Amino acid sequence: MKTKIFLIAILTFAVQSVYSQVENLNSVGVRTLIPFFYFNALNFKSDEPGFTRVDLYIQVPYTQLSFVKEGNYFVAMYEVTAGVYDSTDRLVTEKIWSEKIILGSYSESVSRNGSNISSRSFRLVPGFYRLRLSVQDKESKKNATATTDLNVRAFHEPFALSDILLVTKYSEIDSKKEVIPNITNNIIFSEDGFYLFFEFYNHSLDTNFSLNCKITNAKGKSVLEFNTPYKLSASRTPIFLKVGKNEFSIGEYVLTITARSLDSIVKGSYSVSKRVFSRWVGVPRSIVDLNKAIEQMIYITNRDRINELLKIGDEQTKYEKFMEFWKSKDPTPNTEENELMDEYYGRVEYANQHFSTYQEGWKTDMGMVFIILGPPNNVERRPFNYDRPAYEIWEYYTLNRSFIFVDYTGFGDYRLINRDFSEWFKYK
DSSP, rough: OOOEEEOOOOOBBBBOOSSGGGGOOOHHHHTTSSSSEEEEEEEESSSSTTOOEEEEEEEEEEESSEEEETHHHEOOOEEEEEEEEEEOEEEEEEEEEEEEEEEEEEHHHTTTTOOOEEEEEEEEEEEEEEEEEEEEETTTOOEEEEEEEEEEOOOOSSSSOOOOOOEEEEEEETEEEEEEOOOOEEEETTTTOOOOEEEEEOSSSSEEEEEEEEEEEESOOOOEEEEEEEEEEESEEEEEEOOOOOOSSEEEEEEEEEEESSSSOOOSSSEEEEEEEEETTTSTTOOHHHHHHHGGGGTSOOHHHHHHHHHHOHHHHHHHHHHHHHHHTTTTTTTTHHHHHHHHHHHHHHHHHSSSSSGGGSHHHHHHHHHHHOSSSSEEEEOOTTOOEEEEEEGGGGGGEEEEEEEEESSSOEESSSSOSGGSOOOO
């Protein structure tokens, strides 16, 4: 049996704003560049021959929904549309459903820790598909979409593994299991570690197996690895595997489970992988590299302060000092949300998405002005002409200022021609 490796891009989200131009983006829009929803599409062996069961999980944060007070409760509703398309872009199957959330207090409705999870199952013939998702808030009509490739596996091998589901909470009392899935794929490492859920399928005569769990960082270096022996004689075995406490830096990782037989009948191995993220509490989700996030503070503090933070060798201490800086600027220190930090890094993310050229968007002149001053009130765009390059004029009415960006190269590298680095030009 040859080694099988499946790296599934389980979590893919693409929030599409109704605003296409920078001048139409408001401060709330910048702060809410966090995903409108998260999703996991997971392969499991179906009980029906010739088919695979794909379980789709959708998680929508409360902060992305518009709650309406109805009596003593706060109510929000949203609609989900999930379509599966084949290689010819033909719709194979589609499911549409609505979710209603009823909360007892306003504080719950605006909590960054609150969210709603729903799920649906699809019965599909193994093959390659495209999954298209749409979620719309019923009150505000705000809509977000996402698409991803979907590799539906057949599970014909002598033994195999389903896809991996992260678990936020797992407990078992009197043989009753309480399982809360983690759809964000953000692993928060606590003293108790965290759990993974997957299924093991055995069509062989072997019964003794070893499951290897390995986590590698973005550079491919292993940061955690352990083996667990199992006696797996059933054709289908659900497994909750605990990953113990470990020190992980903020960033992206790949988690891989590899099954190997300890008996002599079936040779080879079977692996499944999942991309996961390590985030620290209170840090915007767009931050995946703490050192880079510190570098990006150049528009809100001085270089000496940045170098001071970067020189801290201990990762935990660096994180604490980083958070201390932003806590000192929190306009609402008694709440769990730091609006200034969220908006600042929301602007950084927007700049990277819209102004990147040969360098990252936050380093460009347009990115600099956008991060410091936010969206302009008006933009005048002039395309390339034979006697002059393309240029844009950003107008800020409340500041009585205009900024002119010229694309001298013709490759979208707009340069600011009226620079002003006086003190007032720090983040507003």
